Amino acid sequence: xxxxxxxxxRLGQIFETGSLVISREDIVAxxxxxxxxxxxxxxxxxxxxxxxxxxxxxxxxxxxTMRLMVEARPFGATPLIGAEVERLRFRRPVLPGMRLxxxxxxxxxxxxxxxxxxxxxxxxxxxxxxxxxxLMVQGWKMLLPVHDERLSAESDVDDA
Amino acid sequence: xxxxxxxxxRLGQIFETGSLVISREDIVAxxxxxxxxxxxxxxxxxxxxxxxxxxxxxxxxxxxTMRLMVEARPFGATPLIGAEVERLRFRRPVLPGMRLxxxxxxxxxxxxxxxxxxxxxxxxxxxxxxxxxxLMVQGWKMLLPVHDERLSAESDVDDA
Numbered sequence: 001x002x003x004x005x006x007x008x009x010r011l012g013q014i015f016e017t018g019s020l021v022i023s024r025e026d027i028v029a030x031x032x033x034x035x036x037x038x039x040x041x042x043x044x045x046x047x048x049x050x051x052x053x054x055x056x057x058x059x060x061x062x063x064x065t066m067r068l069m070v071e072a073r074p075f076g077a078t079p080l081i082g083a084e085v086e087r088l089r090f091r092r093p094v095l096p097g098m099r100l101x102x103x104x105x106x107x108x109x110x111x112x113x114x115x116x117x118x119x120x121x122x123x124x125x126x127x128x129x130x131x132x133x134x135l136m137v138q139g140w141k142m143l144l145p146v147h148d149e150r151l152s153a154e155s156d157v158d159d160a
Numbered sequence: 161x162x163x164x165x166x167x168x169x170r171l172g173q174i175f176e177t178g179s180l181v182i183s184r185e186d187i188v189a190x191x192x193x194x195x196x197x198x199x200x201x202x203x204x205x206x207x208x209x210x211x212x213x214x215x216x217x218x219x220x221x222x223x224x225t226m227r228l229m230v231e232a233r234p235f236g237a238t239p240l241i242g243a244e245v246e247r248l249r250f251r252r253p254v255l256p257g258m259r260l261x262x263x264x265x266x267x268x269x270x271x272x273x274x275x276x277x278x279x280x281x282x283x284x285x286x287x288x289x290x291x292x293x294x295l296m297v298q299g300w301k302m303l304l305p306v307h308d309e310r311l312s313a314e315s316d317v318d319d320a
Contacts, residue, residue: 034223037230037239050241050303058242059223063194066219070197079197081210082218085248143210 004078005147006118009106017072017102022056022064024096030060051093058090061100061135065126068102075144083112083119086139092132099129110141118146164238165307166278169266177232177262182216182224184256190220211253218250221260221295225286228262235304243272243279246299252292259289270301278306 031040035057038045046054070080094100108121119141126135191200195217198205206214230240254260268281279301286295 030223034227035230036227039239049239057223057226059219059226063190063217063219063223066217067194067196070195079199079209083250085245088245088248090243 003145004075005145006109006120007147008075009109009120009144011106011108013106015072015074015104017068017104019099019101020064020068021097021099022060022094024054027054027056027060027096030063031057035059053093053095055093055095058135061090061094061126062088062137064100065102065124065135065137068100068126069104069124072102072104074104075142078144081143082140083143084139084141085137086121086141087137089136089138090134091136092128092134094128094134098134100126100134102126107139112141112143116146117143120144163305164235165305166269166280167307168235169269169280169304171266171268173266175232175234175264177228177264179259179261180224180228181257181259182220182254184214187214187216187220187256190223191217195219213253214256216254216256218295221250221254221286222248222297224260225262225284225295225297228260228286229264229284232262232264234264235302238304241303242300243303244299244301245297246281246301247297249296249298250294251296252288252294254288254294258294260286260294262286267299272301272303276306277303280304 028041031037039049039051039055040057043054102124104122104124106120107123110119110121112118122137122140122142124137124140125133127133188201191197199209199211199215200217203214262284264282264284266280267283270279270281272278282297282300282302284297284300285293287293
């Protein structure tokens, strides 16, 4: 099959991912390794925090956003390689048992330092079951092959 | 003890964290849960990828940056609550066995929507043992209590 290239995306194109439920065990396990703070580790300690209850680390919500995006395979067999993010917002606390899902929109294209690769800029909103936004990633620059127009007359570029 | 407030930080103040080594097992375990793509999961599949070898998910490097920052306790007992990031760059691939460390600088202050809380804006660079930058977070807005000057003549605000 032909490799997926930047030319296969349209400006404004929307992808929706599947969903997943984040459990209390997931929240505590992630926190123990990556964000060992009371509001992510322990119910009673979390009660004393600004949040008043156990909440997921924002970085776990970002990581779950990556997982949902990877599983949605927006570029087919071509991997998701993010080089940069222009803005990341932790919008609302994520609680045990919440179901999360993402909606991504192609918000632009940009040249990359490598001539054969370019960036698709994605905006991704991660929402809970009530469609309230819990996380937003803007200007997420995904590295993708650039279709070489000089080759297209004879054959597709095959990088798969 | 008195709670740590925005007034306890100086513009340009620098914090250095401890360091940690990321293992192949760490990389694969994180990827299985959060970024299940060939270049993070399997050596031989990774050889066929853009990176040519197994590399950590960028979101794992971001999460390890959080861990290093949390362990450094730059605000004492006051937690690190990041509301937003203005820019996040995945600068270089992170390989199994790399030792990572962070340097943070206070790059600004900003009002938050809540009058009793404000943002300290941090720039954090995560570097490998050769001091090459692997990840950069800019404009990382950390929520902190605002010292109430009207109270300071009589007593410190105690929120610890």
